[in-house]
Amino acid sequence: MSFNATRPTLLAAPGVAWLVAFMVAPCLLVLSYAFFERGVWGGVEYTFTLENFARVADPLYAKIFLNSARIALTASVLAILIAYPAAYAISRAPRMTQPVLLFFAVLPFWSNYLIRTYAWIVLLNREGLVNNLLRKLGYTGEPLSMLYTEGAVITGLVYNYLPFVILAIYSVLSRLNPELMEASRDLGAGPVRTFLRVTLPLTLPGVAAGGVFVFVLSIGNFVTPALLGGGRFQMVGNLVYDQFLTANDWPFGAALGAALIATMIVLLLVQARATAHASGERAGEARE
């Protein structure tokens, strides 16, 4: 009996220790830095101030927050719109081929994130593959400026995080009981109605999980905007990065980071609540 009671806590200990040492402690450290003044060359001077938080709310920086949120939201919506049909198709494919299709969906993960992002530079730049192809096809105007635009940043984010969304939606779709759809059809609903009233609501937790995942990863991303945005389109991740590594203003960077972490926590909580709510509903329906 004691075996059963104590084992789980013991087994969780390494994981908990890891989280505390490398997740909770650094977050608290970041938060505490935010309340002090900067040293000229990095580090902090331990004089209490709230100026850093006031600066986060400065319209200039608040706008970057909102802009990042807008870009991340756009990326999430696009990723869902692309991933849902893909996941649906995979889940309807013959059982034997599903693993193969999933393998192809996650194949990009086998190469490095940076290399995948650099590939977009090669594709999109003014002398890149897309423009050269257009020229071969007879286009004679000015080459298109696709790289170093917001569109390029969103493209890079959607491309890189799409497999997560496909997997998240697929995992829900594949567990869906086909009899539910059959019942819907037997009761007279057409395919569209069945999808909208049965399939979609039941797969919303997967959609939400995938969407929040893309949003959270995108809003804090700094590599993609740096590479595909050419440094002209700053997202909040770049701002944080700059404060720590070039401006040497750790406290301001910490205040920005704390605001970002808080945003992510709120979103993840909302998503967890939504998922719990949806699965609770389903459990309720099943009981009826």
Place this chain on the structure above:
Amino acid sequence: MKTKNGLAATTAAAALLAASLAAGTASAADLVISNWDGYMAPDIADTFKAATGLEIEVVNHATNEEVMGKLMASGGKGYDIVFVSSPFAEILNGQGLAEPIDHAAVPNLANLYPEATTLAYDPGNTFSVPYTWGTTGLCYRSDLVEGTPDSWMNLLQPSDALKGKTTMLATDRWLMAAGELAKGYSVNETDPAKLEEVKNLLIEAKKTLLAYDDTTFYSKLVSGEASLVHAWDGWCNYGIGENKDIKYVVPKEGSDLWIDTIVVLKSSANKEAAMKFIDFILDARNHAWAAENILYKVPNKAAMDSLDKALVEQYPNMAMAPADFTKYELLRDLGAAQKDYSRIVSEIKAAN
């Protein structure tokens, strides 16, 4: 001067992690040296060991700011020698972190040009030794740009044909210097009203840029993505090497004079070995490596005199006489105004 690495944004995070891990482990080497990636001969550890029997460990930093942050946090511990740009050497000295250079132990100091021994931030090379030096100006495709760009305004307020085809350096001091020189101000200006003007000029300029680029601007010229870029002279040479139509010009308003230096840290436990390393670098053959391979001018007369004439012909800015560019204003330590600079640059980058 430079953020001499791949994309600053991408690698610096990894470098920071690697360096912080490295700093935590006691090194078995006699000397730990922090330099920009690729800024010394790759086999330097072997050749130095063959010459002196001493082991060195080279770590890389991506930017001056990055290594300064670490040195300030640790009081210089963990490093024996750092390569930093002159304003940062000045700060290290001001903070009491720089060890005086023992001239008796570095006889090769005699190889330096006279101009390199009287630099205003450190006359007499008391705490720093110059490693490379040069100018910052415009690097352009003479076949794509009409006429010769001769003003910083060609970059900051480009003609319609050049809009979206220019890049600027994003590192604080050089980004600011472009605006300051264009306005006729000092590259060390601290007057808030003037800095505000410079900020507004640079925000307007941002709208016409293809990108900010500290590391790959020359390849954008080679590919034709950009026609005119803000560049350190040595890095323009990388473009010239690939396309003869690429040229370098110092605008009529002038340039800053930048100097990358070698500093020994006071906290070093092995100062004698550190002086030996500096002497080794200042050896004409070893110092010529930097000129031949990273295509930066070096302040070492013996090394520059030994260069192949063909190299100097191919890269005209290598032939600039020290007197012709040491007349430009040195970047100096800004003191408390450094905070204003980093804040203004944050605001420029955030503006849209």
